[in-house]
Amino acid sequence: MLSSAKIKLINSLRFKKYRDRYGLFVIEGDKLVGEFLESGKPVKILLALDKWIEKTDKTLVSSAEEIIKVNERELVKVSQHKTPQNALALVHIEKYSPDKLSVSRTLSIALDNIQDPGNLGTIIRIAAWFGIDNILCSHGTVDLYNPKTVQSSMGALLHVKVCYTDLAVLIPQLREMGTSIYAATLDGEPVQNIEKTDTGLLLFGNESRGISGELIPYVTNRIIIPSFRKALPGIDSLNVAMSAAIVCYEFRRNRRIK
Amino acid sequence: MLSSAKIKLINSLRFKKYRDRYGLFVIEGDKLVGEFLESGKPVKILLALDKWIEKTDKTLVSSAEEIIKVNERELVKVSQHKTPQNALALVHIEKYSPDKLSVSRTLSIALDNIQDPGNLGTIIRIAAWFGIDNILCSHGTVDLYNPKTVQSSMGALLHVKVCYTDLAVLIPQLREMGTSIYAATLDGEPVQNIEKTDTGLLLFGNESRGISGELIPYVTNRIIIPSFRKALPGIDSLNVAMSAAIVCYEFRRNRRIK
Numbered sequence: 061m062l063s064s065a066k067i068k069l070i071n072s073l074r075f076k077k078y079r080d081r082y083g084l085f086v087i088e089g090d091k092l093v094g095e096f097l098e099s100g101k102p103v104k105i106l107l108a109l110d111k112w113i114e115k116t117d118k119t120l121v122s123s124a125e126e127i128i129k130v131n132e133r134e135l136v137k138v139s140q141h142k143t144p145q146n147a148l149a150l151v152h153i154e155k156y157s158p159d160k161l162s163v164s165r166t167l168s169i170a171l172d173n174i175q176d177p178g179n180l181g182t183i184i185r186i187a188a189w190f191g192i193d194n195i196l197c198s199h200g201t202v203d204l205y206n207p208k209t210v211q212s213s214m215g216a217l218l219h220v221k222v223c224y225t226d227l228a229v230l231i232p233q234l235r236e237m238g239t240s241i242y243a244a245t246l247d248g249e250p251v252q253n254i255e256k257t258d259t260g261l262l263l264f265g266n267e268s269r270g271i272s273g274e275l276i277p278y279v280t281n282r283i284i285i286p287s288f289r290k291a292l293p294g295i296d297s298l299n300v301a302m303s304a305a306i307v308c309y310e311f312r313r314n315r316r317i318k
Numbered sequence: 319m320l321s322s323a324k325i326k327l328i329n330s331l332r333f334k335k336y337r338d339r340y341g342l343f344v345i346e347g348d349k350l351v352g353e354f355l356e357s358g359k360p361v362k363i364l365l366a367l368d369k370w371i372e373k374t375d376k377t378l379v380s381s382a383e384e385i386i387k388v389n390e391r392e393l394v395k396v397s398q399h400k401t402p403q404n405a406l407a408l409v410h411i412e413k414y415s416p417d418k419l420s421v422s423r424t425l426s427i428a429l430d431n432i433q434d435p436g437n438l439g440t441i442i443r444i445a446a447w448f449g450i451d452n453i454l455c456s457h458g459t460v461d462l463y464n465p466k467t468v469q470s471s472m473g474a475l476l477h478v479k480v481c482y483t484d485l486a487v488l489i490p491q492l493r494e495m496g497t498s499i500y501a502a503t504l505d506g507e508p509v510q511n512i513e514k515t516d517t518g519l520l521l522f523g524n525e526s527r528g529i530s531g532e533l534i535p536y537v538t539n540r541i542i543i544p545s546f547r548k549a550l551p552g553i554d555s556l557n558v559a560m561s562a563a564i565v566c567y568e569f570r571r572n573r574r575i576k
Contacts, residue, residue, distance in 0.1 A: 178436070182557060189556055191546030216553055252571050288449030288570045295474055298447055299440060302563040305556070309564045312546045313510050 062107065062134040070107075070138040070150065076203045084150045085205035088139060092215055093147040097123055099218045102152040107135065112146035124149065140207050153205060156223040158230055163194050164237045165259060167311055172227055172275060173200035173266040174300060180204065181212025182301040183264070188216035190308040195222045196230060196261075198272075231278045234261060240280045243271055244303045246296065248282025251310045258315065262307055264300050283307065320365070320392040328365075328396040328408065334461045342408045343463035346397060350473055351405040355381055357476045360410040365393065370404035382407065398465050411463060414481040416488055421452050422495045423517060425569055430485055430533060431458040431524040432558060438462065439470025440559040441522070446474035448566040453480045454488060454519075456530075489536045492519060498538045501529050502561045504554065506540025509568045516573065520565055522558050541565065 072078035073086050084104060087096055090112060097103060097120040106124035113121055113129065121127060135144045169187055174180050180202050187195055202209065204222050231241060240260040263279065265271035271279070285298055285306050297303070330336035331344050342362060345354055348370060355361060355378040364382035371379055371387065379385060393402045427445055432438050438460050445453055460467065462480050489499060498518040521537065523529035529537070543556055543564050555561070 182560065185553065185557065186560060188547075188550060188553055189543075189545050212557075214553065219547075219550060219553070285447075285567065287447050288573070289446075289477075292446060292477060295443065295446055295472065295477070298563070299443065299470075302440065302444060302560070305560040305563045306567045309543065309567070315546070 062128055062130050062137070066105070066128070067134075067137050070148075073150070074140070074207055076206070079153065079203070079205050083153045085153055085210065086140075086148065086207060087151055087210055088141065088144065088148045088207075090145045090147050093149045094120070095215050095218060096149060096151060097121070101218065102154075103149050104152055105150040106147065107138065107149065108147040109135065140211075156221050158196055158223050158225045159194065159221070160230070160233060160237065163196065163261065164234055164239045166194065167192055167257075167259060168194040168196065168261050169304065169308075170196040170198075170227055170231065170241075170261050170263045171201050172198045172263065172271050173269070174264065175202055175267055177202050177206040177208035178212045179267065179299070179301045180206075181209040181214070181216075183304045184209075184213040184220050184222060185216040186301070186305050186308050188219040190312045192262075192308065193219075193221060195220055196227065197222060197224045198227045199224055200266075228272070228274045231261070231263075231275055235278050235280075241278050242281045242283055242307070243276075243279040244300075244307055245270065245279075245282045245284060248284045250286045251283045251307055254281060254283055254310075256311050256314070260311075262304070262311065264304055264307075267300055320386055320388050320395070324363070324386070325392075325395050328406075331408070332398070332465055334464070337411065337461070337463050341411045343411055343468065344398075344406065344465060345409055345468055346399065346402065346406045346465075348403045348405050351407045352378070353473050353476060354407060354409060355379070359476065360412075361407050362410055363408040364405065365396065365407065366405040367393065398469075414479050416454055416481050416483045417452065417479070418488070418491060418495065421454065421519065422492055422497045424452065425450055425516060426452040426454065426519050427562065427566075428454040428456075428485055428489065428499075428519050428521045429459050430456045430521060430529050431527070432522065433460055433525055435460050435464040435466035436470045437525065437557070437559045438464075439467040439472070439474075441562045442467075442471040442478050442480060443474040444559070444563050444566050446477040448570045450566060451477075451479060453478055454485065455480060455482050456485045457482055486530070486532045489519070489521075489533055493536050493538075499536050500539045500541055500565070501534075501537040502558075502565055503528065503537075503540045503542060506542045508544045509541045509565055512539060512541055512568075514569050514572070518569075520562070520569070522562055522565075525558055 103124040105126045107128045243263040361382040363384045501521040
């Protein structure tokens, strides 16, 4: 039975204030809940229909701290979807500090005030696909645990460390460690012409304002994704998630798989 | 003054049924409305605040068949946004038949039952960026004039011809004309290794089911975007819009600008 206090708790987690207060976020969907349980991430509460629990590995199910069997009607009350699937879970938020050494030795992504939760989720998915382990977000970037971010990252959350930090402090430190800072801008060198390395920070800026002025002095390479048309009235850039997809692809294009 | 009949009409256009019935769709936002007027597209009704009309070129404003001055309160009643900008317009829907000759002589995109309006809008924006003039959609693909598609295409609608057609009829005809069909799949050759041409059809399938079985026999090249990780539990593909961004980028990568 799902108590009204639990319903209230789960629905409150749509808002960052309550996610921060309780240190919890919500994941939805049979596949995603299964993947989180399998990954060993700390699941606080698992809500699921009988039929889902029956067909799921017992050890996995019992790895949740609390298991609540619910019916369809109860699930609708806490789901973001009109027709929810069979499982939903509350997961403990894990906070990472930026691992400067790991970032300086690999290819990483930095996001400067990305506002759209769908863009953040998509970029996490791109990072996972292209073997990028670390995403550094400015404090002004949208919350990782926003339901839309979780949904659009589609499980890639499990493969990528996303941490929030002051980029104006961290990026100068990375520069001192010799890390190249590649910034996606509106003017610069076509990304295909850049000499690629297995290390470096790929920096993407806010959807409308681009990269903060205070970070610009630390950029070592300004890169663009050239348009195939000389002039395109009304369109001056690609969406940031598309830019990230292309830049990450290009950096991994001729590299050997991990 | 905005009549209640007009309010009803505009709000009904959120649904395909009424867009089809009236042959109209809605665009919102100062920049987009300005671009549509400038492009010479047939604007049936322009709704705008006084201040927007004053600062906008008179010839542009008067190119609309009907101009309705509205106040903020009225604009909220017909806007999809909680805080609308200063202008909104109803535009006549133009329907294109697929231009086989143009498609066979250029690089084009075909979409097989893409369901997400945001994905379609993003793909239109990618096509515009990479100088792709034609997108052929299966009849099962989400409606081009869905408000979310219009919003996410961000004016790229003006630069790309999107038409709906029976791909199972058209693709065999294009094959007979010698057009290569490049399909984004889960197994095939890495896109960077494919020999690129300035012609061909880039085919993308439904978000969960991929490309329809009836189209598969006509595919000349199956392509993949290789992941940089050998195995990635829970992630078996990139989102279709990201795949389209990377495939289009790769086909234009070493080509001269138009």
